[in-house]
Amino acid sequence: MGLDIRLPIGLLFSVIGLLLVGFGAFGDKVVYQRSLGLNVNLAWGAVLLVFGLIMLILGRRSNAIHPHAGASPDGGGPEGER
Amino acid sequence: MSLTSIDWVIMAVYSVFVLGIGVALKRYMKTSTDFFLAGRSIPAWVCGLAFISANLGAQEVIGMGASGAKYGIATSHFYWIGAIPAMVFVGIFMMPFYYGSRARSVPEYLRLRFDEKTRGLNAISFATMTIFSSGISVYAMAKLMQTLHILDSPLRRMGLPLSAGFHISIVISAIVVLVYILLGGLVSAIYNEVLQFFLIVAGFLPLVLLGLKDVGGWSGIKQQLPTAYTHSWQGMSNPHTNPLGVEWFGLVMGLGFVSSFGYWCTDFLVVQRAMAAESMSAARRTPLIASIPKMVFPFLVVLPGLIAISLPAQRASLLPSAHGTDTMKGETAVTGQGLIPPKINETTGLPMLDANGRPLLDYDLAVPNMLVHYLPTGLLGLGITALLASFMSGMAGNVTAFNTVWTYDIYQAYIHKGASDQHYLWVGRMATVFGIALSVAAAYAATHFNNIMDFLQLVFAFVNAPLFATFLLGMFWKRTTGHAAFAGLLSGTVAAAVHHGLTLPVGAVAGIKGGWLATVHVYPSEMAQNFWTAIWAWSVCMVVTVLVSLVTQPRKEEELVGLVYSLTPRISEGQLPWYKRPEALAILVVVLVLILNIIFW
Numbered sequence: 001m002g003l004d005i006r007l008p009i010g011l012l013f014s015v016i017g018l019l020l021v022g023f024g025a026f027g028d029k030v031v032y033q034r035s036l037g038l039n040v041n042l043a044w045g046a047v048l049l050v051f052g053l054i055m056l057i058l059g060r061r062s063n064a065i066h067p068h069a070g071a072s073p074d075g076g077g078p079e080g081e082r
Numbered sequence: 083m084s085l086t087s088i089d090w091v092i093m094a095v096y097s098v099f100v101l102g103i104g105v106a107l108k109r110y111m112k113t114s115t116d117f118f119l120a121g122r123s124i125p126a127w128v129c130g131l132a133f134i135s136a137n138l139g140a141q142e143v144i145g146m147g148a149s150g151a152k153y154g155i156a157t158s159h160f161y162w163i164g165a166i167p168a169m170v171f172v173g174i175f176m177m178p179f180y181y182g183s184r185a186r187s188v189p190e191y192l193r194l195r196f197d198e199k200t201r202g203l204n205a206i207s208f209a210t211m212t213i214f215s216s217g218i219s220v221y222a223m224a225k226l227m228q229t230l231h232i233l234d235s236p237l238r239r240m241g242l243p244l245s246a247g248f249h250i251s252i253v254i255s256a257i258v259v260l261v262y263i264l265l266g267g268l269v270s271a272i273y274n275e276v277l278q279f280f281l282i283v284a285g286f287l288p289l290v291l292l293g294l295k296d297v298g299g300w301s302g303i304k305q306q307l308p309t310a311y312t313h314s315w316q317g318m319s320n321p322h323t324n325p326l327g328v329e330w331f332g333l334v335m336g337l338g339f340v341s342s343f344g345y346w347c348t349d350f351l352v353v354q355r356a357m358a359a360e361s362m363s364a365a366r367r368t369p370l371i372a373s374i375p376k377m378v379f380p381f382l383v384v385l386p387g388l389i390a391i392s393l394p395a396q397r398a399s400l401l402p403s404a405h406g407t408d409t410m411k412g413e414t415a416v417t418g419q420g421l422i423p424p425k426i427n428e429t430t431g432l433p434m435l436d437a438n439g440r441p442l443l444d445y446d447l448a449v450p451n452m453l454v455h456y457l458p459t460g461l462l463g464l465g466i467t468a469l470l471a472s473f474m475s476g477m478a479g480n481v482t483a484f485n486t487v488w489t490y491d492i493y494q495a496y497i498h499k500g501a502s503d504q505h506y507l508w509v510g511r512m513a514t515v516f517g518i519a520l521s522v523a524a525a526y527a528a529t530h531f532n533n534i535m536d537f538l539q540l541v542f543a544f545v546n547a548p549l550f551a552t553f554l555l556g557m558f559w560k561r562t563t564g565h566a567a568f569a570g571l572l573s574g575t576v577a578a579a580v581h582h583g584l585t586l587p588v589g590a591v592a593g594i595k596g597g598w599l600a601t602v603h604v605y606p607s608e609m610a611q612n613f614w615t616a617i618w619a620w621s622v623c624m625v626v627t628v629l630v631s632l633v634t635q636p637r638k639e640e641e642l643v644g645l646v647y648s649l650t651p652r653i654s655e656g657q658l659p660w661y662k663r664p665e666a667l668a669i670l671v672v673v674l675v676l677i678l679n680i681i682f683w
Contacts, residue, residue: 002109002110003103003106003107003110003273005128005273005276008099008102008103008106008273008277009276009277009280011099012095012096012099012277013280013284015095016092016095016096016284016464019088019091019092019095019460020088020460020461020464023088023460024460027088027460031458031459031460032458034455034456034457034458035288035292035456035457035458035461036292036295036296036456038292040288040292040457040458040460040461041458041460041461044284044288044461045460048284051280051284
């Protein structure tokens with residue numbers, strides 16, 4: 001299919017990661033009583049952000065190698081494995 | 083529980099992405115193959131993640147957490163024995179026929195291999211079953227939204243009654259699923275399943291890590307709980323010495339062989355994900371790739387239940403018991419265990435006690451309570467989004483399987499043959515609308531007649547139990563005939579019903595739990611009874627199919643090429659690097675799962 005799934009995954013996790021990092025850095029710290037005093041929003045948000053960026057890079061790179069892979073309806077892209 | 087704006091923003095971002103994926107895929111949906119089979123163009127790792135996510139509905143996430151709290155680490159058997167061997171088998175031995183025969187669905191394979199009536203039987207029972215499972219998924223989600231009180235504060239602000247939350251959750255999720263499947267068909271469903279996979283990991287991993295830190299790691303859990311909870315095999319020689327109440331033979335044969343192979347190897351809901359793969363080798367690798375995350379999933383879904391029950395003292399439940407109302411706030415006299423509150427009797431509002439006067443625990447609240455207990459606002463929104471995602475893809479998975487079977491195996495086969503491809507594409511879209519409407523109706527039926535849902539699930543268990551015997555014989559014994567397959571399936575289903583009617587789990591009354599004919603045997607647990615029902619159904623189907631095959635006329639061998647093992651040329655994959663060869667992956671998977679079993683012996 002023309003849309004590489006890694007692009008939406010990467011974008012979604014980057015956005016969620018950024019939101020959590022932002023909230024963890026600037027939001028009220030009282031909420032972390034629940035999470036054993038750890039600012040998990042900041043830490044886990046950063047992990048998700050990194051994951052999202054890696055997916056974006058992988059998705060974009062494979063699009064650059066096969067710019068039209070799968071774009072033609074008859075599946076004209078190389079029959080290769082990714 | 084109160085969600086703040088950051089939680090709502092995360093949920094909103096997710097919904098935008100789900101719908102956006104559908105919109106982005108719309109222009110690729112040109113033929114019915116694009117819509118129903120994703121144009122057979124999906125890479126193996128994407129199919130693999132969709133393969134396990136399609137099965138990982140939120141009922142499973144909640145249910146496995148509940149079982150983790152109730153039975154301990156032995157719950158992992160549902161993964162390590164109850165899934166991995168079957169997934170390896172379907173990838174190595176069965177996928178060559180499913181994918182290679184170019185059948186578009188599992189019932190269509192049955193028609194190619196056997197005959198029209200065997201396909202019809204399978205297609206109709208499967209289509210009915212998907213509607214009801216999808217309905218149960220919707221119902222469970224709306225119920226969870228109520229239990230977690232997620233919609234309470236927005237509803238109050240809008241001046242609506244709190245009970246409206248149930249209907250709002252059903253309608254919104256149905257609309258979201260409808261839109262993205264209508265737009266992007268199976269690709270949309272698969273892509274969303276992959277998103278859901280990553281969301282479940284992202285939402286539950288911090289929960290497990292925080293919980294483990296709180297209880298002092300695995301050794302902390304071991305100190306708090308009896309040894310039976312932290313060992314998966316000890317005590318399995320006798321049903322009375324392990325929490326599952328099953329002996330090893332019933333476990334391995336009933337769960338590990340009949341039920342699990344029956345599900346993973348023949349259920350079109352999962353097999354459809356592999357059929358969408360871009361090549362034969364990708365289709366064969368799909369279940370093998372899926373089995374690697376599958377085997378570590380117990381740490382994500384079973385462990386939260388174990389953590390919830392091993393917290394040293396009863397902690398205040400942040401959620402009232404599932405059936406309880408807000409009146410139970412003062413009821414702390416009868417305590418639960420860890421994070422698990424006692425079950426509340428719906429009519430009296432008092433905690434329910436067992437025969438020894440100890441409170442019955444509401445295990446289904448283990449995971450929801452864990453989420454609320456450990457996740458701060460922000461991550462909580464992510465955790466709820468993960469649950470929502472898995473409910474929606476549970477529904478979407480069923481609906482995409484339904485629209486395919488309906489269009490190809492019922493509509494094209496019996497109602498309107500020989501129409502144009504565009505017509506079938508249109509019928510598939512209509513079937514999506516119709517399937518979702520029926521699921522919503524089934525969800526409402528469940529609110530009124532809970533017993534009817536239990537009853538239907540039982541009937542489907544009877545229908546499914548013998549199926550694997552039919553496929554096994556059909557694929558590996560060329561002598562098997564269509565009449566035999568049909569007779570075997572019917573008699574296997576009857577055998578399951580009769581076995582259920584003649585046995586009872588200990589402590590149950592005759593009725594929906596069994597014994598409705600007479601009680602000739604009492605099983606130590608319901609699980610043991612279920613496993614043995616499956617074993618009987620499978621064995622009867624096997625014997626009847628073999629006997630009838632021997633007295634009926636087999637098909638000509640040349641008609642069976644590509645459908646039966648002995649008549650199909652072996653696939654050579656020698657040119658691929660080892661990590662892309664299904665056989666090498668299979669060995670790796672088996673070794674890894676053995677290691678896990680030894681560690682948690």
